[in-house]
Amino acid sequence: MTSKTLKPYLKYLSDSHIEEIHDGSLDLLENTGIMVDHQEGLEFLEKHGAKVDFQTKRARIPRQLVRRALETVPDRFTLAARNPEKDCPLIPGGRPYSRNGGGADFTIDLETGEFRPLLHADVKDYYKLMDALDGISFIAPVFGQDMPVLGRDILMLREAFGHTDKHIHLRAFTGESLKLMFEMAVIVAGGKKELKERPIVSLLEAPISPLKFLDVTVDALWLCGEYGIPLDVCVMPIAGGTGPMTMAGNIQLLNTEFLAGVVISQLANPGAPLQYAPRPMAMDMRTGFSLAGSVELGIMATAGAQMAHFYKVPVSLHGPWSDSMTHDGQSILERMYMNMMAALAGANVLVGAGMMQQSLVISHEQLVIDSEINHIAFRSVEGFEVNAERLAREVIDRVGPGGNFVADPHTYKFLRGERFEPTLQYRNSREAWEETGSKTMVDRAKEKALAILEEHQPNPLPEDIRKELDEFVPKALKSLEK
Amino acid sequence: MSDILVQMQKDLYAGNFSEVETATKTALDLGMSAPEILNDGLIAGMDIVGRDFRAGDLFIPEVLMSAKAMHAGLEVLRPLLAESGAASQGKIVIGTVAGDLHDIGKNLVGMMLEGAGFEIIDLGTNVTPEQFVQAVSENVADVVGMSALLTTTMLSMKSTIEALQDAGLRDKVKVMVGGAPVTSKFAEDIGADRYAPDAGAAVDTARELVALK
Numbered sequence: 001m002t003s004k005t006l007k008p009y010l011k012y013l014s015d016s017h018i019e020e021i022h023d024g025s026l027d028l029l030e031n032t033g034i035m036v037d038h039q040e041g042l043e044f045l046e047k048h049g050a051k052v053d054f055q056t057k058r059a060r061i062p063r064q065l066v067r068r069a070l071e072t073v074p075d076r077f078t079l080a081a082r083n084p085e086k087d088c089p090l091i092p093g094g095r096p097y098s099r100n101g102g103g104a105d106f107t108i109d110l111e112t113g114e115f116r117p118l119l120h121a122d123v124k125d126y127y128k129l130m131d132a133l134d135g136i137s138f139i140a141p142v143f144g145q146d147m148p149v150l151g152r153d154i155l156m157l158r159e160a161f162g163h164t165d166k167h168i169h170l171r172a173f174t175g176e177s178l179k180l181m182f183e184m185a186v187i188v189a190g191g192k193k194e195l196k197e198r199p200i201v202s203l204l205e206a207p208i209s210p211l212k213f214l215d216v217t218v219d220a221l222w223l224c225g226e227y228g229i230p231l232d233v234c235v236m237p238i239a240g241g242t243g244p245m246t247m248a249g250n251i252q253l254l255n256t257e258f259l260a261g262v263v264i265s266q267l268a269n270p271g272a273p274l275q276y277a278p279r280p281m282a283m284d285m286r287t288g289f290s291l292a293g294s295v296e297l298g299i300m301a302t303a304g305a306q307m308a309h310f311y312k313v314p315v316s317l318h319g320p321w322s323d324s325m326t327h328d329g330q331s332i333l334e335r336m337y338m339n340m341m342a343a344l345a346g347a348n349v350l351v352g353a354g355m356m357q358q359s360l361v362i363s364h365e366q367l368v369i370d371s372e373i374n375h376i377a378f379r380s381v382e383g384f385e386v387n388a389e390r391l392a393r394e395v396i397d398r399v400g401p402g403g404n405f406v407a408d409p410h411t412y413k414f415l416r417g418e419r420f421e422p423t424l425q426y427r428n429s430r431e432a433w434e435e436t437g438s439k440t441m442v443d444r445a446k447e448k449a450l451a452i453l454e455e456h457q458p459n460p461l462p463e464d465i466r467k468e469l470d471e472f473v474p475k476a477l478k479s480l481e482k
Numbered sequence: 483m484s485d486i487l488v489q490m491q492k493d494l495y496a497g498n499f500s501e502v503e504t505a506t507k508t509a510l511d512l513g514m515s516a517p518e519i520l521n522d523g524l525i526a527g528m529d530i531v532g533r534d535f536r537a538g539d540l541f542i543p544e545v546l547m548s549a550k551a552m553h554a555g556l557e558v559l560r561p562l563l564a565e566s567g568a569a570s571q572g573k574i575v576i577g578t579v580a581g582d583l584h585d586i587g588k589n590l591v592g593m594m595l596e597g598a599g600f601e602i603i604d605l606g607t608n609v610t611p612e613q614f615v616q617a618v619s620e621n622v623a624d625v626v627g628m629s630a631l632l633t634t635t636m637l638s639m640k641s642t643i644e645a646l647q648d649a650g651l652r653d654k655v656k657v658m659v660g661g662a663p664v665t666s667k668f669a670e671d672i673g674a675d676r677y678a679p680d681a682g683a684a685v686d687t688a689r690e691l692v693a694l695k
Contacts, residue, residue: 404586404589406542406543406546406586406589406590406593407543407546407547407550407593411543412497412543412544412547415541415543415544416541428679428680429679429680429683430665430679431665431666431677431679432679432680432683
């Protein structure tokens with residue numbers, strides 16, 4: 001008999017816990033409700049049967065409405081790439097993919113090691129680097145602080161299209177710029193229908209915890225539905241701050257917020273692709289800072305993944321993530337367990353590569369290391385094949401007691417493919433290590449980043465598309481000024 | 483270079499031993515000399531294998547497969563080479579030292595050396611200084627290679643070198659040592675000629691030592 005090993009899913013919640021949390025969320029939506037800072041959104045919810053108080057902008061959503069919305073939310077979709085070989089199909093029980101943490105404003109200078117603002121020139125380098133790293137499946141924006149504030153999101157997308165043929169994850173500053181970015185994606189995809197079939201961009205939107213939906217969030221939910229753009233419903237209460245102190249309470253709250261997002265999206269656009277993105281945070285009670293690398297976040301996120309599996313929707317979790325100031329031992333320690341827990345929780349997407357210090361700082365070295373950390377996570381959940389040939393009873397018999405397997409044909413046959421071959425982990429002798437300069441892993445990561453920036457040539461946009469984009473972008477920026 | 487030798491090198495790289503054997507015979511039929519086939523075909527082919535192994539592109543079992551292919555060709559040439567005395571790169575006695583039973587590393591070194599064309603006399607594990615001395619003497623070895631995995635047994639390397647001295651053999655044989663706890667400093671301290679950190683390096687080291695003789 002031949003078969004693959006089990007998916008090694010990590011679980012904290014029992015089935016009855018899951019039912020209790022689900023039921024609790026239905027109860028909260030019906031009785032406490034959500035705040036929706038969007039007149040049309042409130043009218044829309046009222047029309048569908050919610051109890052709306054327009055004075056306080058509060059909508060109380062009956063449970064049958066939630067159930068109806070859950071029926072149409074898809075269990076799978078593909079984050080398509082300009083180059084189809086780099087597509088990321090998000091499938092229940094499928095392999096995880098990964099992206100960098102989006103929205104960094106600072107960097108650690110690759111040459112000098114100095115902490116400084118991220119600039120436009122860095123943005124190009126970062127996109128190029130992430131395009132080359134195969135442990136980073138798709139790319140989220142980083143922001144150049146020397147770029148104009150108005151339309152910065154649009155310019156970031158233009159740079160991304162020019163530097164990668166991977167899927168691109170967007171950040172939008174306003175509803176207007178979001179629509180313009182979708183029109184840019186239409187140009188690159190070759191039409192609105194083509195974009196819907198193969199969405200080459202996706203978006204993340206986060207309600208404000210607790211239970212508040214801003215106008216831009218409602219706009220985004222609807223616009224994504226209209227264009228068929230996959231959306232991460234990112235729910236991120238900060239335990240002890242914007243969420244209850246208890247882990248259970250944080251899960252209860254974020255699950256309620258996710259379901260509210262499902263209602264607003266699915267009732268307007270049934271079947272719109274949504275991803276459950278539980279990003280439970282925790283407030284450090286000494287400083288008030290929001291923590292990224294605390295082990296409890298991994299535990300809570302795992303419970304969040306269980307809720308996603310219960311609702312049969314793809315799930316995106318914080319993967320390589322850290323509070324550290326730079327790519328040091330703390331950073332690598334924190335992101336290693338965060339990423340491993342997320343992968344073992346059954347995440348479809350591992351988010352965070354490159355990112356440190358309250359999601360403010362990104363570094364080249366950290367991205368290179370995280371590409372490797374992601375590969376380790378991918379390998380861990382992949383398991384292995386079990387069949388007669390691989391169980392190797394005949395081989396063990398042939399080699400016999402006291403022999404060795406090094407020169408056996410079976411070893412030769414399975415030499416490649418059984419193991420992940422790391423590119424950064426040093427595994428040779430001390431002599432060889434000293435001869436080559438006694439470099440640490442961070443030194444090696446830096447060398448690799450420099451080599452990639454020197455040599456890598458991203459796959460350019462086709463000439464006609466490039467022209468069309470370059471005509472569109474200045475007009476788009478101008479339209480924002482009005 | 484002739485097409486047949488180019489193809490032979492490719493087959494050698496891929497570990498296709500019967501193809502290498504056939505190509506060796508064909509090359510002889512075409513009128514090439516045995517030393518020419520050995521140097522420009524088999525050894526030149528193994529040099530490419532060695533280069534890619536050091537670069538990390540090939541794994542040990544693949545090198546061993548190529549070595550097996552080289553031996554298939556070498557067997558065809560051996561009777562002809564014996565006349566010119568070019569069959570062996572040198573004789574090496576190897577063993578895991580007294581008190582130590584770990585042999586996978588020593589076996590790897592043995593296989594890699596054999597692949598590179600050396601003649602190997604493997605004494606196994608828990609080899610006493612007296613046994614090393616006897617084997618070096620009987621085989622007229624060029625090199626003796628000692629392995630140890632334990633800090634407690636690596637001192638046997640020193641006793642073996644002293645025994646070689648007492649038997650008057652030390653200036654007739656080169657000594658190389660290796661194993662997890664061994665360092666080049668230690669090798670120097672006990673009077674060994676060389677330290678090799680891994681199986682690949684052992685081949686280069688053995689070549690250097692034989693050349694020094």
